[in-house]
Amino acid sequence: MNSQTLKKIRAFRKELHQEPEVSGREQQTSLKIKAFFEALNPDEIIEDLGPHGLGVVYKGKEKGPTTLIRAELDALPIPEIGNHRHKSKNEGVSHTCGHDGHMAILCGVGMELAAQGPEKGKVVLIFQPSEETGLGAAQVIESKNFKQIQPDFAFALHNLPGYPKNEIVLKKGAFTAASKGMTITLDGKTSHAAHPEDGRSPAEAMCKLIIALEKLPEGIPYFSLVTVIHAQLGEIAFGTTPGTAQVMATLRTFDNETMQTLTARAEKLAALIASEQGLEFSISYCEEFEAVVNDRVPWELVNDAAKELGLKRKHIRTPFRWSEDFGKFSTLTNSFLFGLGAGKQQPQLHEGHYDFPDEILQTGVALFTAIVKKLNH
Structure with missing residues (x-):
């Protein structure tokens, strides 16, 4: 040149x-x-x-x-x-x-x-x-x-x-690496903060999910990584018991097959924790890279x-x-x-x-x- x-x-x-x-x-x-x-x-x-x-x-x-x-x-x-x-x-x-x-x-x-x-x-x-x-x-x-x-x-x-x-x-x-952004939404029921027993707060489920997601790769023999990047519980309203929560995480592997395994495990985990707490849940994905x-x-x-x-x-x-x-x-x-x-x-x-x-x-x-x-x- x-x-x-x-x-x-x-x-x-x-x-x-x-x-x-x-x-x-x-x-x-x-x-x-x-x-x-x-x-x-x-x-x-x-x-x-x-x-x-x-x-x-x-x-x-x-x-x-x-x-x-x-x-x-x-x-x-x-x-x-x-x-x-x-x-x-x-x-x-x-x-x-x-x-x-x-x-x-x-x-x-x-x-x-x-x-x-x-x-x-x-x-x-x-x-x-x-x-x-x-x-x-x-x-x-x-x-x-x-x-x-x-x-x-x-x-x-x-x-x-x-x-x-x-x-x-x-x-x-x-x-x-393959990677994807995963958003898990937990839906319960709001109530007055003075009567949390009347609602279904996703607080405990959100905390369990944050900890358990990052431990998911422990059972997978190939490189995989889950990084929780954001979580939000309810709104800033001191008189309200929260009714919704979101946990966002990045899933990362070195091959597409392992990504499928990691994704399936994350989805199963979300379903299990939501069920235990009597919550509805939904999952969405973004920024998916093979x-x-x-x-x-x-x-x-x-x-x-x-x-x-x-x-x-x-x-x-x-x-x-x-x-x-x-x-x-x-x-x-x-x-x-x-x-x-x-x-x-x-x-x-x-x-x-x-x-x-x-x-x-x-x-x-x-x-x-x-x-x-x-x-x-």
């Missing part, structure tokens, strides 16, 4: 950083990406891949595989802390997960493809909405226009603070490409506990998600001080471009 290309994607990354948009509201970000690529004259731009999602297509003259590379459009509802000149202009919203950098890397790949397109098959650069809420990948895949793509391979990266800059982090099999499971063939492609580029590689044994909705692509086709070291001293993801390091942009572009050359040349 020449210095002009690098200069352009660095500047564009900062522009994206200044105007972040949360999940489901990435309209302006999507328009910026579309305008960037319209100037490069790709073979096609596919819109309506879920709300605000789009795909940029580069076609070869010969038949061959369809290679999909994904970046995320959304930012986080986290106030940015810091005084750099490209600080977020949208109060309370920031690119503190580095999706601005991921988008800029794909823009760099697009510039390389505009200069030298694939010889066979096609390359589709996907800009996906709503990764942070776990909804976006499914919205893209289930959209009518995704039928035009039908990928043979899917790739993505995530920057990783805590690893040396430009180090490539690789793993076969499970790479990130495990990202890396396939062997794309692992070999990425590993070989990184080796040929002289990049330092780190082969990890244990999956990351955080989640990524690229797991939906994992269940769809041969796929691979890898890590790109963002620096040992870099603030952690989702922290107010985090800012994607421009020094790793070139590595991301080079590695994706090398993968494309292996598959589509």
